[in-house]
Amino acid sequence: MQLLELRGKTQRADTAFRWISVGAAAVVLVVLALVAITMTQRSLPVLDKMGLDFFTSSRWVEAEGSYGALSFIFGTLYTAVIAIAIAVPISFGVALFITQVAPPWLKRPMVYVIDLLAVVPSVVFGLWGVLVLSQHFGLGRSFLTAGVILAIMITPIITSLAREVIETTPTADKEGALALGCTRWEMIQATVWPHSKGGLVGAVMLGLGRAMGETIAVALVIGSVSQITANPFAAGNSMPAVIANEWGEADDLHKSALIALAVTLFVITILVNLVATAIVQRSMKRSRGS
Amino acid sequence: MTDPAEAVSLVGPPDLRARRSSRATTSMIMTGLMVAAVVAILIPLIAVMYSVIARGAGVALESFPDFFTKDIPALSRRAGPGMGPAILGTLLVTGAATLIAVPLGVLGAVYLHEYGGHHKFARTVRFMAMVMTGVPSIVMGLFIYIMWTMRFGYSAFGGALALACLMLPVVIGSTEQMLRLVPTQLREASYALGATKARTIVTVVLPAALPGIVSGALLAVARAAGETAPLLFAVGAAKAFNPHLFSEANTALSVQIFSSDLAFPAAESRAWGAALTLVLLTFLLTFVARVFTSRFALKR
Numbered sequence: 192m193q194l195l196e197l198r199g200k201t202q203r204a205d206t207a208f209r210w211i212s213v214g215a216a217a218v219v220l221v222v223l224a225l226v227a228i229t230m231t232q233r234s235l236p237v238l239d240k241m242g243l244d245f246f247t248s249s250r251w252v253e254a255e256g257s258y259g260a261l262s263f264i265f266g267t268l269y270t271a272v273i274a275i276a277i278a279v280p281i282s283f284g285v286a287l288f289i290t291q292v293a294p295p296w297l298k299r300p301m302v303y304v305i306d307l308l309a310v311v312p313s314v315v316f317g318l319w320g321v322l323v324l325s326q327h328f329g330l331g332r333s334f335l336t337a338g339v340i341l342a343i344m345i346t347p348i349i350t351s352l353a354r355e356v357i358e359t360t361p362t363a364d365k366e367g368a369l370a371l372g373c374t375r376w377e378m379i380q381a382t383v384w385p386h387s388k389g390g391l392v393g394a395v396m397l398g399l400g401r402a403m404g405e406t407i408a409v410a411l412v413i414g415s416v417s418q419i420t421a422n423p424f425a426a427g428n429s430m431p432a433v434i435a436n437e438w439g440e441a442d443d444l445h446k447s448a449l450i451a452l453a454v455t456l457f458v459i460t461i462l463v464n465l466v467a468t469a470i471v472q473r474s475m476k477r478s479r480g481s
Numbered sequence: 482m483t484d485p486a487e488a489v490s491l492v493g494p495p496d497l498r499a500r501r502s503s504r505a506t507t508s509m510i511m512t513g514l515m516v517a518a519v520v521a522i523l524i525p526l527i528a529v530m531y532s533v534i535a536r537g538a539g540v541a542l543e544s545f546p547d548f549f550t551k552d553i554p555a556l557s558r559r560a561g562p563g564m565g566p567a568i569l570g571t572l573l574v575t576g577a578a579t580l581i582a583v584p585l586g587v588l589g590a591v592y593l594h595e596y597g598g599h600h601k602f603a604r605t606v607r608f609m610a611m612v613m614t615g616v617p618s619i620v621m622g623l624f625i626y627i628m629w630t631m632r633f634g635y636s637a638f639g640g641a642l643a644l645a646c647l648m649l650p651v652v653i654g655s656t657e658q659m660l661r662l663v664p665t666q667l668r669e670a671s672y673a674l675g676a677t678k679a680r681t682i683v684t685v686v687l688p689a690a691l692p693g694i695v696s697g698a699l700l701a702v703a704r705a706a707g708e709t710a711p712l713l714f715a716v717g718a719a720k721a722f723n724p725h726l727f728s729e730a731n732t733a734l735s736v737q738i739f740s741s742d743l744a745f746p747a748a749e750s751r752a753w754g755a756a757l758t759l760v761l762l763t764f765l766l767t768f769v770a771r772v773f774t775s776r777f778a779l780k781r
Binding site: 307 | 504507508511512515517518519521523584588589591592593595596605606609611612614615616621623624627628646649650653677678680683703704706707708709710713735738739749752753759760763764771
């Protein structure tokens, strides 16, 4: 009798634990749903007023109640593209060095050092960017300065993803290439590249997503000027930087416009991340299948 | 095997008929470029660390330990130490965020790996957690502003909620990876002794994965401690000590760096001091995480 009772109790505890864990997992869904709903709701006032002009005009004047975000969208994409252009060759070079060239004893310390770069807070990069990079290297506050800072911040991320992808290249392929008389670079061309292509593209896109969402460092170095120009030495602005810089003094419509910027940013980064993940997973599946 | 046709489409096959010496030269040049990339990644790390130490150590260590305990001067132009409230704020906000995100994240990962598996709900949660990892921190900050700050005002707790939202998917991801490393035999042995599933998870699986879970959580904390954007909206930028978690504007090291008035040399040097403190804090957390990881690697 007592045994039966005990069993009932433990069984109840077992079920309770299960449901608690389900609840904890569900928090993710609840938070994401709330983010999407509340943010969209709050951005409606400005979208009602501006309509599509919000995305196609670059006239952002609080006094007139005119909010066109085009120049900020441009700034976000432009700085992210500069960052990618700088970060990708360096990341791939470092990843190839670690996986193909470095002697075994050097690999681990190098990975540690690069991880260290990844945990330096973005505001510290921003401070360094505004007081050292922009002043002593003559870059000023500009798209380029923001792009360089972003490149420094996303290089460790792309490097570590690229390293993981490249490491899955089958040793047999590489040894086969070397046995045929390939030099090291030819071996990389013939085996590592084709094998890792998909994963590397995914890694770059994850870096791109990170670069577009970065706020603080960019807010400090980009110069806060609303303009669309291809000149990388010109000052500009980006969506997250505008939000951080203008939130404090914003009235209701202005706040709604800043939230609409955040929603736009949210949608763009999620799209980029989804595409990136899809590419990475497809290439992982393919390389596992072979 | 990789598809040879693809190699052609991307870069062309290596032409093995070319002269050996020129091919070797190309390979050497490319290797040289890889080394150059390594140098290029080290330069900013060294340059940033040099600036932070050279400009921050002076103010941080001058009349030690005043910098870590004194108030932030109310006037930016006034010289003198003080980042005490910001240090307290960072610890308070990050600590509270950890207390929220780590238990939730570990339990969520337990569901995903131990119960959910390939169930549809589990797959959805896993996917959404991945999506959540990509949400820019400033978006999370605005979200918490709308949900919490607009109702209850600035407080350290609002910032903790924002950081917890950012940490949660990271903790779930790293914990699930660690649970995957726990051998199935351990679970089976526990079942064979008559333990229930919950008991097995709590007394066998989680302890086995603990060092890895701690390491993953610490890395998430290190990242969160340096966050600025979400705190701007939820925590405020007070200059006096505020030990209360739920009331009144608070501050944090990152917020102080961002909002210092760099026109004043005194404020600038305090910002460098705060940067040095913040970098040391995040490096320390990363280092402790490494220690846990290496211990786990020994066990495996």
